[in-house]
Amino acid sequence: MATAILCAIRVTTAQQNLAVNWSSNTYGPDGPWNAITINVGGNQNSTDIESEQVSIDLLVGSYYASYIPSSSACRAYGPQCGNGGVWDPDTIPIKQPPPNIWDAPSFINITGTVYPGAVTIGTAGKQQTVYDVDLASIDTFSVKYPNEVTAAPELGFFALNSGMDKEIRALSDAKGSEDPWIVAGSLYNQFIIPSYSYGLQIGSAALNYSGSLVLGGYDKGRIIGPYTSCAGYMTTLLDITMDVETGPSPFSFGNASKLLTNVLGQPSSLSVKPDPMPPGLHLPAQTCSNLAQKLPVYYDSTTNYYLWNTSDPSYEQIINSPAYLGFQFTPAPGDEANVTIKVPFKLLNLTLTSPVVTRPVQYFPCIPFDRTPADQWRLGRAFLQAAFLGYNTHTNTMWLAQAPGPGVANEGLGLEPQDIANSATTLEVYSDKTLFADSWAGHWTATKATEASNSTSSAPADPTSTTTTNEHQPGISGGAIGGAVVGVVAGIAIIAAIIFCLVRKKSKQSTLQQSSDEGLEDTEIGPERGFRKQQSTSEGYTFLEMPTDHEVEELPNHAESKELPTSMRVYELESPLNTRR
Structure with missing residues (x-):
């Protein structure tokens, strides 16, 4: 009877969420990153489990088992x-090894x-x-x-998901079984x-913003609604945008989608x-x-990373401003x-350190990924520095939402641990849209209107880019554009006139020559001009005479005759009509 009572007390009083302790150390070489701290070692028969355990820092995110160096x-x-x-370890290994971890x-x-080992986990006030x-x-x-540098990571990985086989077993096996x-x-x-x-939000090691697991x-203090949810581990990313949360944009283009x-x-x-194991946006x-x-x-071909151009004045403006990269997802079922x-x-101004590079360099963590169909x-x-990720095995439900900034005390919106029921498919969240900006207020500086960036990317322009912006890109002035248009129009008009004259001239020559060859006389070229064509001579020239009805007049007496200056060369005028010899 006493045993039953103790078991009942254990079941009813111990069914509460358990927060995990985060290390005071941060890790690279492509972060810095936050890590959790657990104690491992010993077994259920240990008389002094605490003395047999060692403290281990781990990144979050492996599968099937927690991997420890x-x-x-x-x-x-x-x-x-x-x-x-x-x-x-000092225990006997399990006969069935886990699959190798290869994260592409x-x-x-x-x-x-x-x-099979013992783990002590929790916070200083509550450990299990x-x-x-x-x-x-x-x-x-x-x-x-x-950049092809191969090295061992600084620390191992803590398993959040166990693979579908273990999850199915978790839902079908009776509690209290001894299987690992x-x-x-x-x-x-x-x-x-x-x-x-x-429920996970990894925070920002660079900002001394501890994670939450x-x-x-x-x-609840690490999630701002609305959230998206789906079955399984995959979700649909609709678009990526650039915008600013408050104040003038530090970008010359305003925003982009x-x-x-x-x-x-x-x-x-x-x-x-969404996966905490790989470091970047793959x-x-x-x-x-x-x-x-x-x-x-710019893309650096030596490191094969996108590096920030820290000498560009807009670099400081952008990373310290309320500007953000927006990731747009489909809504949760039932939402619109x-x-x-x-x-x-x-949060996207991360640092590469040794052994990746010989000296620290700032990089932008978009990492081109040549994905295979199996990945x-x-x-x-x-990404998860600014996002909340949750998962319930029993309902196979994943939640993804906005996380707040560090807040006043570097604890987001404050510590508010909540249980997730075994049958839960929804979460209780804050939905005030001002919370995001408020939680970042002491950690960014709004851009002044006079400081708006006119920068362009240091990366080569990609002619296949399909991005759109809400303003014109910087370029030549309106006056220069107008002058260019006028010049183009005038040039086209001149070319058209030249072509017209050449075509007309050629047409005249063809008509005159044809008439000459046929021996036609007194054929009018055009009544408006008053000229008549005479028969060609044996040399092939064509002579033109004034019509006989034109009077011949002398110059008036006051017209003064002048000779050309001796310093000027005398040129003969070419015949307006070229004929063949």
Whole structure:
């Protein structure tokens, strides 16, 4: 009876969401990025689990198992490998290893051996230890960056999703089974959280804006409605835009739309996957080119990244302004309005460090992705700095929404953890449209009208670009355009006159010659001219006489005769009609 009572108390009191602790350290080399902190090691029979565990920092976003670097895996690489901590398990591995992790957009290749281990997770005020969690000790570990540099990442990855096989099992197996799970599944299986779900917003390490990860729930202070939702992990991206939230635009073109294009350079919607594992915006190359043309950004063939032109005066104006890159998605079922998630350019001013480059350089995280049919376009960590991502395994529902800025206390709109029910397909959110601007108010500076940027992109212009703007692009003045038009019209008129004279002259010559050859006499060329044509001579010349009805008059007496000056050359006038000899 006592056991039953204790079990009942455990079930009814422990079914609450669990927030995860975030590390005070940040990581690169293409961020900086926030990471979570968990403790791993030991097993259910440990007498002192705390002493057997090690603290590990992990990026969020792997599948099937949480992958943790081992000291043996990092031995082959430099000192950066394992910066987030290493774990060498002392338990017997699970017979069935997880599939290798090959993330095509970020070229991450991971193999590991899965061990059932204990994980202590939570915040300082509320921590939980769960057992028999799928933890993969990494055997081989590498990432190949766009410039072909291959290195080991600084830290491993925390699993949010376990793959459909594990998710199906999570919904069909009875709770309390001893089979290993990923952390969220274990917490749900052991009656600690109310649903096999999570809510994620990774914040901004550069702005000291910590992330938010809640298992079995979400933080209402990290989401601004409306949201889009769909079944599964994919959603439809309709367009990418550029605009400004408040004040004058820092762009000479005001705002722009139709920046999203497919691999053929045509405006098109794309099926995309919001995914915290890859770092950038992994989209068609033409889309990245469209964005670069609007910004002080250029494609660097050495690093194969789009780099910010930090010497351009508009660079500082843009990244410190309320300007943003807008990602437009289809609405949630039952809603009519599309959902736009705004990513301020301050969040898209990321830094490449060693081992990718020898010295830090600012880059724009649109990374051209040569996608295969088996993969998906991805919106990675750069996008999720400004977006909320949630998922409920039981209903197979994904939510995607605008996240607030850092706010006054670098906690968004404040800490408001909420449960996600096992059957939930909707979320309770704030819908005040002013919250986004308010949460960013202390972190950007509105552009002054006199400072509006006249910059053009540092990237080569792409003739296939299909982008549109609401104002004319900067160019020649109206007066210059008018002068050019007048000049063109005058030129056309002169050319037309010349062609007309030549054609008419040729026509006359043809008519005169034809009459001469036929020996015709006194044939009128034109009564309005009063000339008559005489028969051709044996030399082939044609002579013209004044008509006989014209009087011959002498010059009046006051007309003074003058000779040409001796310094002037005398030219004979050519005959108006050329005839053949």
